[in-house]
Amino acid sequence: MRQQLDIFPLDIATGSAFCNRTEEIERLSINIKGVTHTLITAPRRMGKTSLVVETLNRLAIPRLIPVHLDLMLTSSPTSVQQYILKAVGEAISEIKPIASKLNLAGQQLKKALLSLRPQIEITDDGFKIKLEATRTPVESISDALTGLDQLADKHGYRVVFYMDEFQQLADMADNETLEAAIRHAAQHARATAYIFTGSNRHMLSLMFDDSARPLYHLCDKIVIARINTKEYAAYLKDQAKKCWKKPITDTAISAIMECTQQHPYYVNVLCRHLWREKAPPGAKKAKEAWLHYVQYERGRVISDINKLSNNQRELLILIASEPTDTPYAEHYLSRVNFARGSVRNILKALIEQDFILCDQDGFYRVQDPVIETYIRHKQQDSTLIRIRIE
Ligand SMILES: Nc1ncnc2c1ncn2[C@@H]1O[C@H](COP(=O)(O)OP(=O)(O)OP(=O)(O)O)[C@@H](O)[C@H]1O
Numbered sequence: 001m002r003q004q005l006d007i008f009p010l011d012i013a014t015g016s017a018f019c020n021r022t023e024e025i026e027r028l029s030i031n032i033k034g035v036t037h038t039l040i041t042a043p044r045r046m047g048k049t050s051l052v053v054e055t056l057n058r059l060a061i062p063r064l065i066p067v068h069l070d071l072m073l074t075s076s077p078t079s080v081q082q083y084i085l086k087a088v089g090e091a092i093s094e095i096k097p098i099a100s101k102l103n104l105a106g107q108q109l110k111k112a113l114l115s116l117r118p119q120i121e122i123t124d125d126g127f128k129i130k131l132e133a134t135r136t137p138v139e140s141i142s143d144a145l146t147g148l149d150q151l152a153d154k155h156g157y158r159v160v161f162y163m164d165e166f167q168q169l170a171d172m173a174d175n176e177t178l179e180a181a182i183r184h185a186a187q188h189a190r191a192t193a194y195i196f197t198g199s200n201r202h203m204l205s206l207m208f209d210d211s212a213r214p215l216y217h218l219c220d221k222i223v224i225a226r227i228n229t230k231e232y233a234a235y236l237k238d239q240a241k242k243c244w245k246k247p248i249t250d251t252a253i254s255a256i257m258e259c260t261q262q263h264p265y266y267v268n269v270l271c272r273h274l275w276r277e278k279a280p281p282g283a284k285k286a287k288e289a290w291l292h293y294v295q296y297e298r299g300r301v302i303s304d305i306n307k308l309s310n311n312q313r314e315l316l317i318l319i320a321s322e323p324t325d326t327p328y329a330e331h332y333l334s335r336v337n338f339a340r341g342s343v344r345n346i347l348k349a350l351i352e353q354d355f356i357l358c359d360q361d362g363f364y365r366v367q368d369p370v371i372e373t374y375i376r377h378k379q380q381d382s383t384l385i386r387i388r389i390e
């Protein structure tokens with residue numbers, strides 16, 4: 001029981017639960033070592049955090065301070081400032097020479113972080129560095145990040161400053177000044193590699209790809225997609241042998257891949273369930289378990305689809321039933337009722353909201369396999385009510 005929870009986690013996957021992503025790990029490792037900043041984009045639950053954590057684990061750089069800042073709950077520059085100051089304080093506490101030479105360190109801290117009135121608080125476990133914001137949030141953020149970098153560099157440390165759900169900043173008042181402060185710190189960093197991730201690819205693209213915005217051309221970009229079928233099949237076969245000492249059939253593997261469309265989160269949801277069985281599942285069992293799960297997720301799917309306009313819903317349903325590489329073709333659109341001229345905007349809106357993606361082969365398809373299965377099955381449902389006569 002414990003085993004499949006570890007192999008197919010629903011949260012961060014690392015170690016033996018981590019499949020493939022070899023190229024992405026290599027690229028991110030090179031960036032971290034070379035203090036090149038990285039932007040990682042992918043739809044929700046595609047494996048961004050797992051990639052960063054697994055890369056850091058494999059890198060095992062001595063004297064590396066990894067900072068993970070989840071900005072999901074921030075809503076103003078002041079709250080971003082609080083998160084960053086806390087993170088910087090904690091990161092500095094990891095610089096060992098500071099712990100052993102508190103006195104000298106106090107002076108260095110004061111010099112590097114003058115505007116933030118650094119205070120060393122001795123705690124039961126050691127000590128804590130507290131920073132106080134005395135300037136505007138934007139100035140404090142810039143001072144704190146630059147100060148951390150200087151101290152790390154001086155003592156031979158490296159920092160990975162990983163900011164998750166970074167697109168939250170784009171909606172804040174004074175967002176461009178905030179972005180400019182982060183650019184300033186990142187551009188002058190000598191010991192800190194920044195990693196930015198987020199699930200709203202549209203917002204991130206506005207922040208990083210627009211030449212008028214401060215973060216333009218700051219990062220190397222890694223886009224993560226689904227894990228390829230060959231790698232996944234080999235991985236699942238291996239996990240089957242470990243679990244049952246028996247092979248799983250190719251048709252069962254194909255069914256798992258087809259249902260989940262190699263989406264790592266859904267592969268884990270399904271396999272976690274299947275790997276509880278006493279023997280390797282067949283294709284039929286895998287498909288039944290998937291349909292059962294889609295049924296269970298019905299409420300969420302309906303609420304997601306209900307957020308769309310009628311036209312958007314109509315196009316989503318068409319693409320779910322028939323993914324296409326020619327979304328504007330007359331014969332393809334013959335089944336929708338809205339004006340042909342508006343299809344470009346409708347498709348754009350669906351892509352921006354992550355309902356539709358264009359895959360590596362140029363096919364437009366539904367991003368979330370649960371939504372796609374739900375729509376396909378809804379369309380096959382009989383309209384007759386089966387009345388039971390006793
Ligand atoms: N390389 C991988 N091999 C196997 N499973 C993975 C891999 N990457 C991610 N997963 C699984 O996919 C799911 C999502 O992973 P993770 O939380 O890293 O994604 P995320 O993109 O950071 O998600 P979010 O958008 O919620 O922040 C988890 O169940 C995780 O265990």
Ligand SMILES: [Mg+2]
Pocket residue numbers: 048049050164
């Ligand atoms: Mg994440």
